[in-house]
C-alpha cells in the first residue's frame with residue numbers, strides 16, 4: 001500500500017510505500033476508492049486552532065502524534081477481513097465512520113463513539129484515508145452505501161454528519177418556525193438540503209457573500225440575508241415570522257456567535273458548529289434570563305450516521321459537487337483548498 005504521510009506540521013505530505021496490513025480478529029482491510037479533503041485537514045496540518053484572547057489550541061497536546069496519515073472521509077471496498085469480522089460483502093461499497101472510540105465505555109456502548117474520552121479518530125489519532133488502504137478495528141464502522149458514488153458518499157462522514165447531527169439537536173422546531181442557518185459554505189448548504197429531508201420549513205440563511213447567498217437560494221433556502229446589512233437582525237426576524245427557537249452557526253466567529261445569541265428567543269437553542277476561531281463576550285446575565293442553550297456540536301454518532309446514510313441512499317440528501325484529484329497530488333489539492341480555489345468538495349482518489 002502507499003500513503004501521503006504528514007511527517008511534520010506545516011510541511012508537504014510525503015509519499016510513502018508500506019507493507020499491506022494483515023487484518024486479524026475483527027479487523028477489516030479496506031481498499032480506499034475515495035477520500036474527501038476537509039478544512040479540518042488543513043487545521044490539523046497547521047498544528048493549531050486560534051482560541052481567541054491570544055490563546056492557541058495545539059494538536060500535539062490533544063493526542064496527535066506524528067507521523068500520521070490525514071483524511072477522515074473515506075470510502076472503499078473490502079480487501080481482506082479477520083475471522084471475527086462478519087457480515088461484510090466484497091462486492092459492496094462502504095463509507096467509514098471515522099470518529100472512533102474505545103468501543104467499551106458508556107458513550108461508546110451507546111453508539112456515541114465521537115464522545116469517547118479515549119478517541120481513536122481516523123486521520124488524527126490513527127492513520128486516515130490519504131492512502132490506498134486502511135485497516136479498521138471493526139465492521140461496525142463500515143456503512144453500505146448501495147449505489148451511491150463513493151466520491152459523493154465519502155464526505156458524508158464529516159461535513160454531512162456534522163450538519164446532520166447539528167440539525168438533529170433542533171429537529172423538533174424546524175417544522176414550526178424556519179431554522180436560521182448562519183454560513184452558506186459546504187456545511188450550511190448541506191444543512192439546507194437536510195432540513196428538507198427531515199420535513200422542515202425552508203430555512204432562513206445568513207451569509208456575507210452574495211455568491212453563497214445565491215447558492216443557498218438554489219439549495220432551497222426560504223430567505224437569504226446579508227449578515228453585514230445594518231438591519232440584518234430585523235430582516236431575519238421578519239423572515240422567520242415568529243420568535244426564533246433555533247439558530248445553527250456554521251461560522252462561529254465572534255460576530256456570528258453574538259448575532260446567533262441575540263436572535264433566539266426565550267428557551268432558544270444556539271448550536272455552534274464552525275471553527276472559525278476567536279472568543280465571544282455573551283452578556284452572562286442574559287444566558288439565564290433568556291434560558292438559552294448554547295450547544296457545541298462536533299461530528300455525530302454512529303446511529304446518526306446510519307440515519308444519514310439511509311436518507312442518502314433514499315436519494316434525499318442532495319449530492320455535493322466534488323472535484324477529484326489523484327491521491328499523489330494531495331499537496332496540490334491542499335494548497336488549492338487553502339487558497340479557496342476548489343469548487344465543492346475535493347476528493348482524493350488513489
Ligand SMILES: [Zn+2]
Nearest residue numbers: 038040158159
Ligand atoms: Zn472533516
Ligand SMILES: [Zn+2]
Nearest residue numbers: 102105108116
Ligand atoms: Zn469509549
